[in-house]
Amino acid sequence: MQSIRGTTKLAGVIGKPLAHTLSPAIHNAAYAQLSLDWVYVPLEVPDEAGLRRVVAATGSLPFVGFNVTMPYKQAVMELVDEVSTAAVMAGAVNAVQISEDGRSVGYNTDGRGLIEALEVEADFTPADKDIVVLGAGGAAGAAVVALMLGRASRITVVNRNVEKAEELVERLGRHGGSVLLEVEEPGMARDVVVGADLVLNATPLGMRTGDPSPVPAEWVRPGQVRFDMVYGTSSPTAFVTDGRDAGAVALDGLGMLVAQAAIAIDMWNEGSTVKAPRDLMKKAAEAALDARMGDMEVNDGSGA
Numbered sequence: 336m337q338s339i340r341g342t343t344k345l346a347g348v349i350g351k352p353l354a355h356t357l358s359p360a361i362h363n364a365a366y367a368q369l370s371l372d373w374v375y376v377p378l379e380v381p382d383e384a385g386l387r388r389v390v391a392a393t394g395s396l397p398f399v400g401f402n403v404t405m406p407y408k409q410a411v412m413e414l415v416d417e418v419s420t421a422a423v424m425a426g427a428v429n430a431v432q433i434s435e436d437g438r439s440v441g442y443n444t445d446g447r448g449l450i451e452a453l454e455v456e457a458d459f460t461p462a463d464k465d466i467v468v469l470g471a472g473g474a475a476g477a478a479v480v481a482l483m484l485g486r487a488s489r490i491t492v493v494n495r496n497v498e499k500a501e502e503l504v505e506r507l508g509r510h511g512g513s514v515l516l517e518v519e520e521p522g523m524a525r526d527v528v529v530g531a532d533l534v535l536n537a538t539p540l541g542m543r544t545g546d547p548s549p550v551p552a553e554w555v556r557p558g559q560v561r562f563d564m565v566y567g568t569s570s571p572t573a574f575v576t577d578g579r580d581a582g583a584v585a586l587d588g589l590g591m592l593v594a595q596a597a598i599a600i601d602m603w604n605e606g607s608t609v610k611a612p613r614d615l616m617k618k619a620a621e622a623a624l625d626a627r628m629g630d631m632e633v634n635d636g637s638g639a
């Protein structure tokens with residue numbers, strides 16, 4: 336752990352619960368490597384009244400920025416001075432930058448983290464690709480926005496609650512450009528899932544031991560990329576295992592967690608040409624996971 340001095344600047348993650356968050360381990364490892372005089376702390380707040388007080392205080396304290404995780408990614412949007420266009424489209428903010436004068440700008444680095452992880456771990460870029468997103472919550476929204484910005488050719492949203500998928504597609508369709516945005520009912524999605532270049536799990540299914548895959552085991556094609564946003568489980572999720580068994584390239588969400596953290600650090604450390612050390616951060620995440628694995632069955636689902 337880096338030493339704390341009178342000059343040390345602050346960063347942290349606001350959410351509830353945070354007992355098992357990996358973010359302090361990931362961030363503080365990077366700050367030490369980059370010789371940044373910063374410290375990253377968990378900031379658990381009990382409710383939205385607490386969120387308002389903490390966000391207001393960050394402007395008067397030496398914060399470089401902070402992350403926001405469940406359940407406050409939507410509520411924080413009303414509390415910052417400005418929200419980036421991509422975060423408005425995603426409907427969620429997970430990283431806030433604070434300038435010297437205390438002004439706060441909210442971003443969504445989850446979607447960019449996903450794109451970075453896909454590129455680094457699967458050599459996959461979304462341009463001209465046919466993609467299925469399972470889920471229609473905050474993480475799915477961030478993913479769809481990032482995949483749209485990456486010029487996917489078609490994105491099909493499949494969600495248990497079909498109306499929620501339709502709302503997401505209707506909201507984002509206005510910004511779609513040439514991207515074809517569609518909804519498919521879960522029971523009818525076989526062909527679109529099997530035919531896709533990338534299938535993304537943006538539901539929490541897989542977080543708990545014994546959870547089924549969000550799609551039947553046989554809905555997979557060799558060579559297809561499967562990305563599970565779930566991470567930190569004691570063994571690979573059914574979604575990842577089914578994919579690997581069938582010859583797909585199947586990844587869990589740890590690389591995305593690390594990439595969204597790295598993107599936030601690069602943003603807060605603007606002006607520096609040295610990038611956050613992704614490999615070291617991933618090792619720190621894995622070490623923190625190993626340390627907590629003994630007494631945990633599920634991850635925190637925080638996405639931060």
Ligand code: NAP
Pocket residue numbers: 405445448470471472473474475494495496499537538539540542549564565566588589591592593595635636637638639
């Ligand atoms: P959310 O806003 O609560 O959305 C959850 C979505 O999953 C909803 O569309 C919900 O469908 C669906 N769902 C929930 N339980 C389901 C079930 N049993 N069967 C089928 N569908 C189900 O959550 P979120 O913030 O989007 O997060 C989703 C997952 O992504 C979490 O596991 C989170 O940890 C992970 N995540 C990971 C990262 C990362 O960096 N790796 C980042 C962000 C999030 P309904 O609409 O029908 O309820």
